[in-house]
Amino acid sequence: MQKIKWIYLIFIIICYSNTNCQNLSTNTITVDLSVKSKKKQSVAGFLHFNELEQLQNNISILKPKYWRFGAKLKEHTPKRKIQVDLLLKKNIVPIIVLSDIYDEEHWYKEKGGWIRPSDNGKPFTQLVSSLYKELGNKVVFDVWNEPNSKEVWGGTREEFFKTFKVAHDALRNSVDGKNAKITGPSISAYDKEYLLAFLDYCNKNNIQLDILNWHDLGNQQDAIRLKENIKEARELLKKYPKLGVKQIYIPEIVGLDEQFNPLTAFAYLNSLEESNAFGGCKACWDNPANKGENSCWNNSMDGILNADGKPRASWWLYKYYAESLEKRLVSKTDSKEFISNSYINKDNNFCLLMGNLSDKNYGTFKVFLKNIDDAKQFQNKSFKLYEITNKESAALEKPYLISQGKILLKNKSISLVLKNLKAKNLYYLVISKN
Incomplete structure (x- = not known):
């Protein structure tokens, strides 16, 4: 018996010191x-595009369910409606970012300070009302991108909340606006305190919020934690039944350092599915290895295609994920x-x-x-x-x-x-x- 113990101990020591064994x-x-x-409902989505016509083959293969956009479609031209109709024909939910359409035309500096919709709501109201008249209930309206970031929102939190109400009222006061789909606040990361303040404001100001959202631009461990964040957010929503929130949605997933990693994208899709979330759109970034390349604006479906339209590793992940849905x-x-x-x-x-x-x-x-x-x-x-x-x-x-x-x-x-x-x-x- 003593001999057997010594043999076992020697094995443990050898195994512990051997990296491969360990x-x-x-x-x-x-x-x-x-x-x-x-059959499963896809939770996969993408962010931004230049010309959807050039992506039709990839769209047919990958079968995304959501597409969030705005910046390339600022102009009030037939092009915007054509692009939205292309998404709808592919059974893709279009999600339009109102701040992307608004900022260059109406958000200007005057006397050294920003003129925000909370200060003067008329231009924003006119734009939102016009977009709703153009697109109606075919799209989801995401009011402002990352308003907790000084780069895209120079005002206070309270001023953003007031701006959100400006957009909400413009949509709800439109013909059939009670059926408009509105999502927010689109902050850059999960922040329980911020979300509580936002939900409390909406509750006190008669805002009907269809979809609660925030961004999750992280790594594989962040993707795993997303499940806990969604669970906690659902508990928060129980305090505000009057808002009518039906879904939780993550407008941007996968961080800069993980943008090409197929396993990270898979981890996010897996967490979204397990949490029964509305969906998540893959984020787009600059490519550190190729100066001047930005996957938001090169029609690469957020970098899953290279500049020549050839698949990167994440493209294969999205392909097999799409195959799995049936x-x-x-x-x-x-x-x-x-x-x-x-x-x-x-x-x-x-x-x-x-x-x-x-x-x-x-x-x-x-x-x-x-x-x-x-x-x-x-x-x-x-x-x-x-x-x-x-x-x-x-x-x-x-x-x-x-x-x-x-x-x-x-x-x-x-x-x-x-x-x-x-x-x-x-x-x-x-x-x-x-």
């Missing part, structure tokens, strides 16, 4: 195929650090997106499919495992095939053991005849 772990994703697959399965993992999305694609193949959010490399990883009643679905099929590698701003022609093999159906189940899944990485598994 970082290897095992985990399991379980998919129950007896649970009927169901026939989603329920997949579960025994670790909070692993996220997954399983589905049957249009070719009746089993597919699984899985992301390792931890700092651990998984030496072996198990995917377990159980309760398979239709054996033909998996007969004579093989698996292929791909890595969706984060190549930053470089294009990714296609995910890398890193493992493949035959599958064995036994007792109405399939057990696949995958090896060497890296920390902070995204993978795509498919079981097919090819």
Whole structure:
């Protein structure tokens, strides 16, 4: 017995001192195929564009549900209506940022200070009323972008709240304006105290708020925390039933340093789904590796395409996410650090997106499919495992095939053991005849 204890102790010491051994772990994703697959509502969205006509093929593949815009459509021209109609034809909810349309034309300096809608509401009222007459209830109206930031709002918080009411009243006083969809406050990050003050103001001033929102421009851990923030915000809303808030929406997701990372985008989409949120639009940024490139204004769908229109790693994430919407399965993992999305694609193949959010490399990883009643679905099929590698701003022609093999159906189940899944990485598994 003493000898066995010494052997065990020596093993622990060796393992602890060995970095590879220390970082290897095992985990399991379980998919129950007896649970009927169901259609999911997309939570994916994008921010800004130049010309939607040039993006029609990508839009058809990626099937975004939301698009938030404004800055490139300031002019009151037929172009704006054409672009909105293109979104509507693709079943995309247009979200127009009123401050983007308003600022250059009406927000001007006079006598050394900003003239804000809270000081003189007439120009803003006229603009908002005109936009509603043009677009009506086809769009969601986001009143002001990041009013807690001095770069885009030089006034006080109270002055912004008054400006929000100017926009609200202009919309509600329009013909059929009671059905207008209004969202705010669009602050740059989750701030409980700010949201409480905003909701309290709305409650005291008879503002009907359809969708509460804030931005979340962070990393993978921030994406995980988003679930707790949404949960807390829903508790706040219980104090204000008169406002009529129906949804929570995140107008901008994914931070600057993570803008090209497909796993971070996946983590945000996963949190939005689990929180039953309205959706989230991927943020756009300057590209630190390429001076002069800004993904807001180069028609790159917020950087998931490069300047030549070729896909980056995040494009593949959004592609597989879109494929998953038609026939989603329920997949579960025994670790909070692993996220997954399983589905049957249009070719009746089993597919699984899985992301390792931890700092651990998984030496072996198990995917377990159980309760398979239709054996033909998996007969004579093989698996292929791909890595969706984060190549930053470089294009990714296609995910890398890193493992493949035959599958064995036994007792109405399939057990696949995958090896060497890296920390902070995204993978795509498919079981097919090819």
